[in-house]
Amino acid sequence: MGDTEDGIKLKKTVFVTVGTTCFDALVRAVDTPEVKDELLKRGYTHLIIQMGRGSYTPTKSGGDDGSLAVDFFTFSSSIADHLRSASLVISHAGSGSIFETLRLGKPLIVVVNEDLMDNHQSELAEELAERKHLYCARPQTLNQTIAAMNLESLLPYPSGNAIPVAKLINQFLGFPDDK
Amino acid sequence: MENGNGEVAITFAIISLTLMLFRVLYVIYRSGKPLRTEARGALSTLIVLGSGGHTAEMINLLLVLQKDRFSPRFYIAAATDNMSLQKARTLENNLVDENGVKEVQTAQFMQIYRSREVGQSYFTSVWTTLVAMAHAFWLMTKIRPQVILCNGPGTCVPLCAIAFFFKVVGVRWSSVFYVESIARVRRLSLSGLLLYKLRIADQFFVQWPQLQRQYPRAHYVGCLM
Numbered sequence: 001m002g003d004t005e006d007g008i009k010l011k012k013t014v015f016v017t018v019g020t021t022c023f024d025a026l027v028r029a030v031d032t033p034e035v036k037d038e039l040l041k042r043g044y045t046h047l048i049i050q051m052g053r054g055s056y057t058p059t060k061s062g063g064d065d066g067s068l069a070v071d072f073f074t075f076s077s078s079i080a081d082h083l084r085s086a087s088l089v090i091s092h093a094g095s096g097s098i099f100e101t102l103r104l105g106k107p108l109i110v111v112v113n114e115d116l117m118d119n120h121q122s123e124l125a126e127e128l129a130e131r132k133h134l135y136c137a138r139p140q141t142l143n144q145t146i147a148a149m150n151l152e153s154l155l156p157y158p159s160g161n162a163i164p165v166a167k168l169i170n171q172f173l174g175f176p177d178d179k
Numbered sequence: 180m181e182n183g184n185g186e187v188a189i190t191f192a193i194i195s196l197t198l199m200l201f202r203v204l205y206v207i208y209r210s211g212k213p214l215r216t217e218a219r220g221a222l223s224t225l226i227v228l229g230s231g232g233h234t235a236e237m238i239n240l241l242l243v244l245q246k247d248r249f250s251p252r253f254y255i256a257a258a259t260d261n262m263s264l265q266k267a268r269t270l271e272n273n274l275v276d277e278n279g280v281k282e283v284q285t286a287q288f289m290q291i292y293r294s295r296e297v298g299q300s301y302f303t304s305v306w307t308t309l310v311a312m313a314h315a316f317w318l319m320t321k322i323r324p325q326v327i328l329c330n331g332p333g334t335c336v337p338l339c340a341i342a343f344f345f346k347v348v349g350v351r352w353s354s355v356f357y358v359e360s361i362a363r364v365r366r367l368s369l370s371g372l373l374l375y376k377l378r379i380a381d382q383f384f385v386q387w388p389q390l391q392r393q394y395p396r397a398h399y400v401g402c403l404m
Contacts, residue, residue, distance in 0.1 A: 094232060095361055095362045099232075099361075099404040120362060120368070123363065123366070124364055126364075127387065160361075160401070160404040161402070161403070162239045162240045162243045163243050164400040165358060165400045165403065166240065168398055169356055169382070170248070172213045172214065172381065172382055173213075174214045
């Protein structure tokens, strides 16, 4: 894919987002040489990390020596722009981030935070992974997921529909079906 | 004489307790059945917002509900959550833009104390729950909604419990609609479980078929997101 004549590779960005949470285990995981190597092997050139309230600071890199260019920030009002320009999104398991990414049709790896007290969030990620809309990983298995993933096999997520609920509510209250 | 008074008091107490019990049973029986009368006017509607994903799901539902039927609308969010009311305001402002300036007065926004913050211990939450209950009671007395829409944040439990109490004592008959969050695939949330088991929700919606199989009184409605 790289444009070898100029020595400039096509920019392919991985965007990592933890939302408003603190998820150092994920930031630490994407900062490991194992994960970065796998990302490079898959042709990604840039890594942008939104680290939220976490305290672990990843190492920045310009990526000039052919390695992955790494940048990070805590919060931003333009998460949507980062998602839009990403070629791959690695996200925490919050439903907001998951559906925003799926709606943009971006390949997504959801990493479940195993330190959360009430960890119901893995339910959603696992269900959507079973339906082949995304990949689901743990911080320590992220490099294996990246190595094994086949983005072609992911299915687009059909957008949700609130009309069935609205219909039942209207019927219950005695409103006519349509007007 | 003393004895006679005592007997009267006991008889009176037993009769009133029995009547109350019957009233509670009647309310439970009647809840969950469609309202017989055809709805004519608009219904005052309380919308309980939660953080993040919960609010996004609720907004998706509000977008398809007929606003003239569900009016006026009262939005309640946790006092620690500024984002959700902001999103509701944006939604209402867009409605005003669509329909002209007329509908400014149909929406109100309120905040409520939370019974338990994420991660708070169950022990200290006894006290915070009492404060939250009192505040919820005050808000519900002011609003007395005919329709309650909620989808999972813990703040909806006290509000819905008070709505049930209002039904029992005859202050206001309200219809409670609960949509379990899309994040709940295999198990209900604590709020959902309470409203389902105690039959406080008139209609209970789930977004995944496997949940409907476990909770047969729930309606499976597909994904809202």
